[in-house]
Amino acid sequence: MNYKYKKDINENIFRGYDIRGIVPTEIDEDSAYTIGLGFGSHIKRMGMTKCVIGHDNRLSSESLVKALKEGIKSTGINIIDIGLVTTPMYYYACIKLEVYSGVMVTASHNPKDDNGFKFAFDKNGNCKGQEIQDFLKEIQEGNFETGEGTEEEYNIRPDYLELYRTNLHFGPRRIKVVIDPGNGTTAIIAEELYKMFPIDVITINGESDGHFPNHHPDPCVEANLEQLKEKVAEVGADVGLGFDGDGDRLGVISNTYQFIPTDKYMIIIVRDLINKVEKKEFLYDVKCSKSLSDEIERLGGKGLCYRTGNSYTKAKVRDEDLPFGGELSGHVYFRDRWPGFDSGLYAGLRLLEILSNTKKTCDDLLAGINEYYSTEELKFKATDDTKFDVVNKVLEYAKEKNYKFNDIDGVRVEFDDGWALVRASNTGPNITARFEATTEERLEELQNEFIGKINENIN
Numbered sequence: 238m239n240y241k242y243k244k245d246i247n248e249n250i251f252r253g254y255d256i257r258g259i260v261p262t263e264i265d266e267d268s269a270y271t272i273g274l275g276f277g278s279h280i281k282r283m284g285m286t287k288c289v290i291g292h293d294n295r296l297s298s299e300s301l302v303k304a305l306k307e308g309i310k311s312t313g314i315n316i317i318d319i320g321l322v323t324t325p326m327y328y329y330a331c332i333k334l335e336v337y338s339g340v341m342v343t344a345s346h347n348p349k350d351d352n353g354f355k356f357a358f359d360k361n362g363n364c365k366g367q368e369i370q371d372f373l374k375e376i377q378e379g380n381f382e383t384g385e386g387t388e389e390e391y392n393i394r395p396d397y398l399e400l401y402r403t404n405l406h407f408g409p410r411r412i413k414v415v416i417d418p419g420n421g422t423t424a425i426i427a428e429e430l431y432k433m434f435p436i437d438v439i440t441i442n443g444e445s446d447g448h449f450p451n452h453h454p455d456p457c458v459e460a461n462l463e464q465l466k467e468k469v470a471e472v473g474a475d476v477g478l479g480f481d482g483d484g485d486r487l488g489v490i491s492n493t494y495q496f497i498p499t500d501k502y503m504i505i506i507v508r509d510l511i512n513k514v515e516k517k518e519f520l521y522d523v524k525c526s527k528s529l530s531d532e533i534e535r536l537g538g539k540g541l542c543y544r545t546g547n548s549y550t551k552a553k554v555r556d557e558d559l560p561f562g563g564e565l566s567g568h569v570y571f572r573d574r575w576p577g578f579d580s581g582l583y584a585g586l587r588l589l590e591i592l593s594n595t596k597k598t599c600d601d602l603l604a605g606i607n608e609y610y611s612t613e614e615l616k617f618k619a620t621d622d623t624k625f626d627v628v629n630k631v632l633e634y635a636k637e638k639n640y641k642f643n644d645i646d647g648v649r650v651e652f653d654d655g656w657a658l659v660r661a662s663n664t665g666p667n668i669t670a671r672f673e674a675t676t677e678e679r680l681e682e683l684q685n686e687f688i689g690k691i692n693e694n695i696n
Contacts, residue, residue: 238266238303238304238307240266240267240269240270240304240307240308241267241270242267242270242271242274242379242381243267243268243270243271244271244377244379246268246271246272246373246376246377247263247264247268248373249263249621249622249666250263250264250268250353251369251370251372251373252369252663252664253365253366253369253546253548253663253664254355254363254364254365254366254369254546254547254548254549254663255353255354255355255356255363255364255369255548255664256272256353256354256356256369257344257345257347257351257352257353257354257664257665258351258352258353259350259351260297260301260350260351260352261297264301264352264353266300266301266303266304267304269301269302269304269305269308269342269354270304270305270307270308271308271376272305272308272340272354272376273304273305273306273307273308273309273310273311273312273340274308274309274311274312274376274381275308275372275375275376275381276288276305276308276309276340276356276372277308277309277310277311277312277313277314277381277382277386278312278375278380278381278382279358279372279375280314280338280358280359281312281313281314281382281384282382283338283358283359285314285338285358285359286314286315287314287315287316287317287336287338288309288314288315288316288317288336288338288339288340289316289317289319289327289330289331289334289336289338289339289340290302290305290306290309290316290317290318290319290339290340290341290342291318291319291320291321291322291324291326291327291330291339291340291341291342292320292321292322292341292342292343293321293322293323293324293341293342293343293344293421293422293482293483294321294421294422294424294425294445294446294447294482295343295344295349295351295352295447295482296349296447296448297352298321298342298343298352298447301342301352302342305340305342305354306318306388309340309386310385310386310387310388311381311383311384311385311386312381312382312383312384312386313382313383313384313385313386314384314386315386315387315388315389316386316387316388316389317330317334317336317389317390317391318388318389318390318391319390319391319392319393320390320392321422321425321445322341322393322422322425323422323423323425323426323483323484323485323580323582324341324343324345324355324422324483324484324485325397325484325485325578325579325580325581325582325583326393326394326397326426326484327339327341327393328576328578328579328580329393329396329397329400329576329578330391330393330396331357332576332578333393333396334391337357337359337360338357338358338359339356339357340354340355340356341354341355341356341483342354343355343422343482343483344482344483345481345482345483345485345486345664346453346454346455346456346457346481346482346483346486347482347664347665348453349447349448349449361552362548362551362552362555363547363548363551363552364548365546365548365549365552366549394426397426398426398429398430398433400576401430401433401582401583401586402433404574404575404583405434405586405587405590406590407434407435407436407589407590407593407594408590408593408594408595409593409594410592410593410594410595410596411435411436411437411593412436412437412475412476412589412592412593413436413437413439413472413473413474413475414431414436414437414438414439414474414475414476414477414478414585414589415439415440415441415465415468415469415472415474415476415477415478415490416428416431416438416439416440416441416443416477416478416479416480416585417440417441417442417456417462417464417465417468417477417478417479417480418440418442418443418445418480419442419449419451419452419453419454419456419461419479419480419481419482420442420443420444420445420446420447420448420449420450420451420454421445421449421454421480421481421482421483421484422445422482422483422484423480423484423581423582424442424443424444424445424446425445426582427440427443427480427582428440428443430582431582431586434586434589435593436589436593439468439472439474441464441465441468442464449482451464452464454481454482455481455482455486456479456480456481456486456487456488456567456581457481457486457488457498457499457565457566457567458613459496459613461479461488462477462479462488462490462496465477465478465479465488465490466490466494466496469490469492469494470494474492475492475592475598475599476489476490476491476492476588476589476592476599477489477490477494478490478581478585478588480581480582480585481567481581484580484581484582485547485568485578485579485580485581486566486567486568486579486581487499487502487567487569487581487584487585488567489502489585489588489599491598491599491600492598492599492600493598493599493600495600497599497603498526498565499525499563499564499565499566499567499568499569500521500524500525500526500528500529500565501526501528501529501603501606502563502569502584502588503519503521503525503529503561503563503569504528504529504532504603504606505588505591505599505602505603506561506569506587506588506591507519507529507532507533507536507538507561508532508536508602509591510560510561510573511536511537511538513573514560514561514573516558516559516560517536517537517538517539518538518539518540518541518557518559518560519533519538519539519540519541519559519560519561519562520540520541520543520550520553520554520557520559520561520562520563520570521540521541521542521543521562521563521564521565522542522543522544522545522546522550522563522564522565522566522646523542523543523544523545523643523645523646523647523649523658523660524545524564524565524566524614524658524669524671525542525564525565526609526611526673527607527609527656527673528606528607528608528609530542531606531607532606532607541553541557541559541562542643542645543562543645543646544645544646545564545565545566545646545660545663546564546646546663547564547566547568547579550562550563550564550568550570551568551570551577551578551579554570554572554577555570555572555577558572559572560572560573561573563579565614565671566614567581569584571583571584571587609655609673609674609675610673610674610675610676610677610679610680611671611672611673611674611680612670612671612672612673612680612684613671614669614670614671615669615670615671615672615688616662616667616668616669617667617668617669617670617688617691617692617695618666618667618695619661619666619667619668619695620666621666623695624661624662624666624667624668625661626694627661627668627691627694627695628647628648628659628660628661628668630690630693630694631647631648631659631687631690631691631694632644632647632648634690635648635650640652646660647659647660647661647669648660650687652674652683654674654675654676654679655672655673655674655675655679655680655683656672656673656674656683657670657671657672657683657684657686657687658670658671658672659687659690659691668691668695670687670688670691672684672687
């Protein structure tokens with residue numbers, strides 16, 4: 238097929254930490270080919286000769302990856318194609334093969350008509366922020382390398398299963414778990430992987446299907462886990478685990494069918510880890526509950542509050558040499574005995590490992606934490622052109638009111654009895670907000686005040 242260089246490629250698909258948009262109106266095969274030209278040229282100038290390419294199970298992924306590879310090969314770069322994989326399998330392939338330049342074709346947890354590209358030039362990990370904008374400029378300039386790259390296939394599956402087999406240490410208690418791949422890419426490996434361990438596994442929505450026929454593939458939105466809750470109740474499971482479209486995020490349902498947000502999952506992990514690691518510092522993002530920072534401090538540890546975004550948080554955990562970190566969206570990073578990349582399947586197994594070594598339930602593992610009233614992450618539709626302006630208006634308002642705030646990522650306004658966060662989404666045309674307070678009345682006040690400011694400036 239003859240693909241064409243697309244100089245007028247849609248600039249809005251170049252987001253905060255990946256390239257993502259709707260297929261085919263925002264991303265098409267010529268877009269993928271053009272990105273391949275740019276990517277191959279960039280890494281060739283860095284002295285690279287090869288890269289790793291993988292893709293998720295979205296309906297558009299195969300055609301996009303084919304065009305992407307043609308673009309890359311035409312620059313003289315050789316491709317190691319690992320085929321249909323989860324994003325964590327792609328990360329591990331780069332580590333195992335010691336080839337750190339690569340592209341994963343995926344739109345993660347976005348709706349089924351979206352797709353995109355997570356990419357890395359070298360060991361620094363996924364591109365983000367200004368790197369992505371600079372890459373866009375290179376593409377628009379059109380100064381591409383030429384050559385005839387080769388293509389070979391590699392099956393990362395056996396290596397990936399072995400990584401898990403040697404990493405986890407289950408105790409005497411046999412845990413019953415319901416897993417929900419949500420018809421996403423984890424469906425290709427989840428059940429086999431979990432059945433390697435001494436646990437009882439029940440799977441729902443376990444067929445790989447890029448239509449995502451049963452629910453939206455985002456396990457950190459409670460509404461997407463209703464089937465999982467029902468199955469946990471039906472079979473009397475100890476826990477339910479849900480995974481997103483490309484497998485790098487986790488959602489948890491407790492033994493009493495309650496949704497456990499990632500910040501509370503992180504409390505369970507920190508409680509287990511803190512006396513096992515030398516460095517007792519843990520990263521969390523600006524969206525996380527004060528319950529987490531309270532608990533880290535109570536245990537004698539140190540919390541590091543950082544900006545939201547998988548590429549940012551993972552790099553920060555690595556750069557600061559932290560044993561563990563994560564963000565509310567479901568990405569968590571273990572570095573105590575794991576290579577540090579985010580995997581929903583691994584995060585779930587670490588929870589099962591903890592449960593297998595105690596008689597406690599999930600609810601028991603969260604006993605005694607400070608409780609606050611909080612909202613889910615709320616989304617407000619805005620255009621990619623205006624969303625940052627709206628957030629800046631809220632920041633100006635906070636300054637005018639002399640409020641205390643943190644502006645590392647949007648604006649998080651801090652009060653003695655709560656906080657309000659307003660930020661621009663890096664993965665879509667949205668403004669996101671979250672609120673937390675010591676009372677329901679105060680929570681409502683904060684929402685009314687800051688949602689009012691969002692709505693006032695969004696139109």
